[in-house]
Amino acid sequence: MRDVLLWPEPVEAAGTMGRPQARGRFGEYGGRYAPESLVEACREVDEAFREAWADPGFRGALARLLAVHAGRPTPLTPARRLSEALGVQLYLKREDLTHTGSHKINNVLGQALLATRMGRRRLIAETGAGQHGVATATAAALLGLEATVFMGERDIERQALNVFRMRMLGAEVIPVTTGSRTLKDATSEAMRHWVGATGDSHYCVGSVVGPDPYPWMVREFQRVIGDEARVQCAAELRTGVPDHVVACVGGGSNAAGTFAGFADTPARLVGVEAEGGAGAARGRLGVLHGCRSLFLQDDDGQITQAHSIAAGLDYPGVGPEHAHLRDLGRARYVTVTDDEAVGAAVRLARTEGIVPALESAHALAWVIRATGGGELPAGSTVLMTLSGRGDKDVSTLKELL
Amino acid sequence: MTNPTLAAGAVERHLRARRDTGRGLLMPYVTGGITPGWTDYLRAFAEAGADAIEVGLPFSDPTLDGVTIQQAGDTALARGASTRRILADLSAVRDLGVPLVVSTYYNLVLHDGPEAFCAALRRAGVGGLIVPDLQVHEADELTDVAAAAGIELVLLASPATPQPRLAEISCRSRGFVYAVSLMGTTGERAALAASAAELAERIRRVSDRPVLLGFGISTPDQAREARRHADGVVVGAAVMRRVLDGAGPDDLRAFLATLRQALDQECDRPR
Numbered sequence: 001m002r003d004v005l006l007w008p009e010p011v012e013a014a015g016t017m018g019r020p021q022a023r024g025r026f027g028e029y030g031g032r033y034a035p036e037s038l039v040e041a042c043r044e045v046d047e048a049f050r051e052a053w054a055d056p057g058f059r060g061a062l063a064r065l066l067a068v069h070a071g072r073p074t075p076l077t078p079a080r081r082l083s084e085a086l087g088v089q090l091y092l093k094r095e096d097l098t099h100t101g102s103h104k105i106n107n108v109l110g111q112a113l114l115a116t117r118m119g120r121r122r123l124i125a126e127t128g129a130g131q132h133g134v135a136t137a138t139a140a141a142l143l144g145l146e147a148t149v150f151m152g153e154r155d156i157e158r159q160a161l162n163v164f165r166m167r168m169l170g171a172e173v174i175p176v177t178t179g180s181r182t183l184k185d186a187t188s189e190a191m192r193h194w195v196g197a198t199g200d201s202h203y204c205v206g207s208v209v210g211p212d213p214y215p216w217m218v219r220e221f222q223r224v225i226g227d228e229a230r231v232q233c234a235a236e237l238r239t240g241v242p243d244h245v246v247a248c249v250g251g252g253s254n255a256a257g258t259f260a261g262f263a264d265t266p267a268r269l270v271g272v273e274a275e276g277g278a279g280a281a282r283g284r285l286g287v288l289h290g291c292r293s294l295f296l297q298d299d300d301g302q303i304t305q306a307h308s309i310a311a312g313l314d315y316p317g318v319g320p321e322h323a324h325l326r327d328l329g330r331a332r333y334v335t336v337t338d339d340e341a342v343g344a345a346v347r348l349a350r351t352e353g354i355v356p357a358l359e360s361a362h363a364l365a366w367v368i369r370a371t372g373g374g375e376l377p378a379g380s381t382v383l384m385t386l387s388g389r390g391d392k393d394v395s396t397l398k399e400l401l
Numbered sequence: 402m403t404n405p406t407l408a409a410g411a412v413e414r415h416l417r418a419r420r421d422t423g424r425g426l427l428m429p430y431v432t433g434g435i436t437p438g439w440t441d442y443l444r445a446f447a448e449a450g451a452d453a454i455e456v457g458l459p460f461s462d463p464t465l466d467g468v469t470i471q472q473a474g475d476t477a478l479a480r481g482a483s484t485r486r487i488l489a490d491l492s493a494v495r496d497l498g499v500p501l502v503v504s505t506y507y508n509l510v511l512h513d514g515p516e517a518f519c520a521a522l523r524r525a526g527v528g529g530l531i532v533p534d535l536q537v538h539e540a541d542e543l544t545d546v547a548a549a550a551g552i553e554l555v556l557l558a559s560p561a562t563p564q565p566r567l568a569e570i571s572c573r574s575r576g577f578v579y580a581v582s583l584m585g586t587t588g589e590r591a592a593l594a595a596s597a598a599e600l601a602e603r604i605r606r607v608s609d610r611p612v613l614l615g616f617g618i619s620t621p622d623q624a625r626e627a628r629r630h631a632d633g634v635v636v637g638a639a640v641m642r643r644v645l646d647g648a649g650p651d652d653l654r655a656f657l658a659t660l661r662q663a664l665d666q667e668c669d670r671p672r
Contacts, residue, residue: 023538023539031539032536032538032539033507033534033535033536033539034534034536035464035465035533035534035536035557035559036533036536036537036556036557036558036559036561036562036570036581037465037559037560037561037581037584037585038561039536039538039559039561039562039566040559040561040562040563041561178471178475179461179462179475184462185462188462188463188464191464192464192465192466192467192586195465195584195585195586196584196585196586198561198584199584285511286508286511286512287506287507287508287511287534288462288508289462289464290534292511295508297508297512300483300484300485300512301460301484301508301509301511301512301513302460302461302478303461303462303508304461
């Protein structure tokens with residue numbers, strides 16, 4: 001089987017998922033490979049984030065926003081019927097129940113609050129599935145900021161509902177017509193736009209990618225997922241810590257946030273990528289969008305187009321910390337196909353009454369396959385982050401089912 | 402103190418020598434592989450009075466380029482252009498009498514590794530290298546490798562660069578200092594940005610290395626104005642828009658001659 005890798009024994013937990021090393025490095029990955037025109041802006045974000053993250057006032061204000069606006073903490077739901085069928089104990093961290101319907105709001109509220117602290121009046125964002133765009137538009141409206149969201153033309157067609165939501169929230173949605181017209185091109189266009197707007201705008205990167213400090217900062221804003229789940233698991237699970245912690249990975253923000261809560265435990269961390277967007281599983285060392293990491297490339301070094309039924313996983317690379325966790329053997333990265341993800345989405349809907357986002361369905365698809373293939377022995381405890389709800393994918397699913 | 406001209410590479414010596422005669426420097430750009438006979442543009446550029454020629458290696462995700470250079474890159478890639486093929490084309494070009502400077506994004510440098518990349522540049526007769534997404538504090542890995550291969554690694558300075566960092570960039574850059582005239586991407590603009598003059602002056606205060614202003618310089622008037630503040634200009638999008646519109650080497654020779662003339666007129670005036 002292609003995904004079977006042996007775990008190092010014991011699982012190496014020390015020294016991972018703390019602060020990045022000097023110059024924003026996670027092992028050999030990360031860094032600030034930004035054009036000179038953006039280096040000063042990155043430094044300002046870095047300085048502002050370090051101050052804010054050490055400031056109890058900022059942490060308190062963010063915690064309150066997450067509670068009263070985003071609906072945190074999110075529950076840990078035991079998936080009882082599915083667990084019984086699979087022979088494992090599966091728990092779902094319910095990011096689908098946050099305001100706007102995905103984990104993206106955690107990061108965006110953090111960055112939007114930081115932007116106001118920095119005196120910025122506008123947020124720039126890229127979006128794939130539209131979840132990060134909707135979250136950005138929401139946070140901007142909440143804090144009285146403007147929002148400009150770049151979205152690939154192909155994703156605009158696939159996610160028309162989210163485009164409408166963003167516009168209703170007062171955001172400007174700019175279609176990106178270059179390249180594959182998906183997330184990678186939207187990210188390039190957002191970066192180009194930021195070069196000309198650093199004075200008054202904050203680039204609200206949506207995943208654990210981009211130039212330093214973004215991969216670290218976004219993981220810190222997302223670690224609320226893992227921190228909450230850690231406490232909830234301690235209360236709920238007989239073992240305290242789950243045997244496996246599973247999350248889907250596009251750029252990898254919900255996985256990074258989830259893993260951060262368990263990096264210092266014996267839990268096995270599993271990132272599930274789309275078969276057609278497997279940066280961590282099949283990428284090659286490169287530099288794109290400001291960081292050094294693993295990217296899908298052709299023999300000439302051109303970045304190739306990712307293909308996934310889940311627009312949020314349609315990214316040809318992976319965040320630098322995931323590349324590092326892979327090299328360390330601290331986390332492993334596996335892939336599932338579109339069909340497996342769709343099957344998992346339907347199964348969750350019919351056994352637990354939850355329609356997951358197709359992105360999150362990838363994580364579940366691996367759990368289902370791994371229980372059948374013996375990688376998840378009977379009786380294992382599994383924490384899976386259900387990163388978003390499936391409403392946005394209903395029209396895609398309608399075509400298929 | 403060492404004499405910088407002694408340590409300078411061939412590109413820098415060439416540019417310094419021309420500058421020291423009072424000449425305004427002109428570096429036109431072409432996307433490698435844009436047309437079947439694309440190297441004919443190089444000859445035309447040299448004949449029109451270019452002092453160096455920039456050859457872009459197209460990349461799938463050019464995050465610092467505006468629509469014109471993006472389109473040029475996409476067109477070249479669609480034609481099957483690659484680092485290997487473009488450098489093979491360059492190897493076949495007879496000596497142009499002016500240095501060749503390659504520009505590309507760092508992913509293409511890393512693809513076969515900086516050493517193999519720089520060695521390939523050298524074999525193709527290239528003297529300089531510009532990597533717009535490689536800032537000075539990430540450049541260590543490439544700096545020594547490039548120097549060992551005889552490739553001058555040109556660093557970029559931006560209007561947002563603070564002064565101490567500008568000194569570091571100017572000091573560590575080789576060949577010349579690429580002064581990005583404005584906070585934006587490559588592409589033609591209606592007027593030279595006000596930030597251009599200030600940046601060029603700030604670099605001059607800390608370095609006597611040649612300073613070329615690039616981004617948005619599209620017309621003879623803009624070249625003339627840029628020349629008042631810097632040693633010369635880089636002209637990319639204005640060239641590539643014409644190429645994309647079907648202009649051949651002769652058309653580009655005529656266009657660049659107007660820029661050459663503007664720069665020559667400006668240098669006759671007291672500075």
